[in-house]
Amino acid sequence: MLQEVNTIFQTFGASVVVPIIIFIIALLLRVQPKTAMMSAFYAGVGLTGFTWIITEFTPVVTKIVRQMVDNTGIKLPVVDIGWQAGSLAAFGSTVGLSFFVFGLLAELILFAVGVTKVFLPSNIWNNFGYMIWGTLALYVTHNYWLSLGLEFFMLLYSLALAEIQADRWADYYGIENTTVDALHNIEQVIPAIILDPVWNLLGFNKIKMTPKDFQKKLGVFGEPITMGIILGLIIGILGNLSSLGKISAWGQITKFAIQLAAVMAIFPLVTNVFAKAFIPIATEIDEQKKKQHGENKNSRYDKKRWFLVVDDGVGYGESATLISGIILIPIMVLIAFILPGNKTLPVVDLIAIPYMIESIVAVTRGNILKVIATGIVWFSLGLYSASWLSPVYTAAVAHYGVAIPTGVVLVTSFNLVARPLNALVFAAFISESPVWISLAVIIYLVMLFGLRKYRSQIWGYLNKMAMKNA
Numbered sequence: 501m502l503q504e505v506n507t508i509f510q511t512f513g514a515s516v517v518v519p520i521i522i523f524i525i526a527l528l529l530r531v532q533p534k535t536a537m538m539s540a541f542y543a544g545v546g547l548t549g550f551t552w553i554i555t556e557f558t559p560v561v562t563k564i565v566r567q568m569v570d571n572t573g574i575k576l577p578v579v580d581i582g583w584q585a586g587s588l589a590a591f592g593s594t595v596g597l598s599f600f601v602f603g604l605l606a607e608l609i610l611f612a613v614g615v616t617k618v619f620l621p622s623n624i625w626n627n628f629g630y631m632i633w634g635t636l637a638l639y640v641t642h643n644y645w646l647s648l649g650l651e652f653f654m655l656l657y658s659l660a661l662a663e664i665q666a667d668r669w670a671d672y673y674g675i676e677n678t679t680v681d682a683l684h685n686i687e688q689v690i691p692a693i694i695l696d697p698v699w700n701l702l703g704f705n706k707i708k709m710t711p712k713d714f715q716k717k718l719g720v721f722g723e724p725i726t727m728g729i730i731l732g733l734i735i736g737i738l739g740n741l742s743s744l745g746k747i748s749a750w751g752q753i754t755k756f757a758i759q760l761a762a763v764m765a766i767f768p769l770v771t772n773v774f775a776k777a778f779i780p781i782a783t784e785i786d787e788q789k790k791k792q793h794g795e796n797k798n799s800r801y802d803k804k805r806w807f808l809v810v811d812d813g814v815g816y817g818e819s820a821t822l823i824s825g826i827i828l829i830p831i832m833v834l835i836a837f838i839l840p841g842n843k844t845l846p847v848v849d850l851i852a853i854p855y856m857i858e859s860i861v862a863v864t865r866g867n868i869l870k871v872i873a874t875g876i877v878w879f880s881l882g883l884y885s886a887s888w889l890s891p892v893y894t895a896a897v898a899h900y901g902v903a904i905p906t907g908v909v910l911v912t913s914f915n916l917v918a919r920p921l922n923a924l925v926f927a928a929f930i931s932e933s934p935v936w937i938s939l940a941v942i943i944y945l946v947m948l949f950g951l952r953k954y955r956s957q958i959w960g961y962l963n964k965m966a967m968k969n970a
Contacts, residue, residue: 546774
């Protein structure tokens with residue numbers, strides 16, 4: 501049965517399966533069939549648009565990054581080949597497929613009984629983020645039930661983190677009653693919250709570094725397209741430092757600048773299309789809340805408020821998210837070289853950084869300086885995680901049917917594996933020690949208790965901190 505489900509999903513793909521789920525959810529929420537149908541269509545079109553843009557832009561960015569690396573002459577043994585290989589391996593293992601089927605059922609039950617106020621099945625595609633960790637655990641321990649337990653435990657704490665950030669995410673990205681919960685991106689909630697007061701002590705909150713501030717101060721040079729041109733020229737020059745005297749180099753530099761500007765202009769348009777898939781559902785959730793509690797009910801104090809999980813592509817094209825992510829690309833390449841003990845070279849997944857920083861952007865209210873600073877700290881720790889896990893990741897990916905590129909010894913995924921929190925939980929479970937596993941569970945239960953008892957206070961605190969930014 502598991503293989504049949506996988507075959508169906510792989511045959512139709514996310515751009516067909518996700519719209520069907522959106523359509524069903526909309527009907528269950530009593531959205532009019534016509535509106536539900538259009539929501540489904542917008543979801544399919546949006547996902548297809550994301551795929552086209554990322555598919556076209558990834559090779560361009562990857563080529564520039566490789567040239568930047570070649571210019572340094574430094575070689576690192578672990579190469580980032582992108583999240584796609586990990587996704588294929590996740591669907592190729594029995595424990596991965598088991599979670600894909602039974603994890604969906606668990607998500608529904610957890611929502612129905614109130615363990616979580618986050619409805620995750622609407623973004624079923626990103627379940628491969630849980631599946632890859634179970635796949636790695638199965639390869640190491642050969643213990644099916646332990647590996648499946650790891651996947652379910654990761655599901656539990658990711659839902660808690662998604663709910664903690666939900667009010668801020670929905671407010672910043674402008675779609676009421678929605679949040680994101682991809683396991684490989686949600687853990688950034690933790691450094692965003694912990695480091696934000698530190699950055700305030702350093703005065704980062706008083707520095708006006710948001711897209712709106714750029715537009716006010718710089719005029720036409722602060723427009724997203726112009727900033728795309730400028731960032732593209734800088735990154736292009738860094739990738740061609742050894743050949744700036746050649747006309748071919750400047751051809752690549754100027755082409756990349758235009759291509760990056762195109763992404764800055766087109767991605768928000770696709771994002772708007774994709775967002776239309778969720779607006780009717782989010783609106784219906786809000787209308788039902790008003791009928792139950794009245795027009796003046798503050799949603800921050802509504803214990804029954806729940807959130808629909810959307811694909812993090814919704815936030816990718818937002819200006820502060822995209823600008824911060826692009827700036828972090830050359831920064832993370834540089835850090836990979838100078839970080840003591842690091843063995844990982846981020847390459848292909850660098851284009852995924854805007855996905856990876858959405859929680860940080862939401863918590864800091866689009867303060868680009870804070871986003872970059874937090875990203876540097878957390879992703880640097882992530883490089884150590886990826887370096888440590890590279891032998892296991894390489895062996896597991898090869899074992900479950902994905903060919904390793906010729907000439908590459910060790911591989912990783914910067915987006916999937918460079919995850920300090922997930923790596924710690926993984927280490928606890930593969931130790932097979934009741935002490936470490938129990939400690940992880942206790943920490944989760946404490947977090948869940950705090951969330952259930954003080955959710956409105958947590959949201960109020962995050963909103964207060966967000967408003968401190970200039």
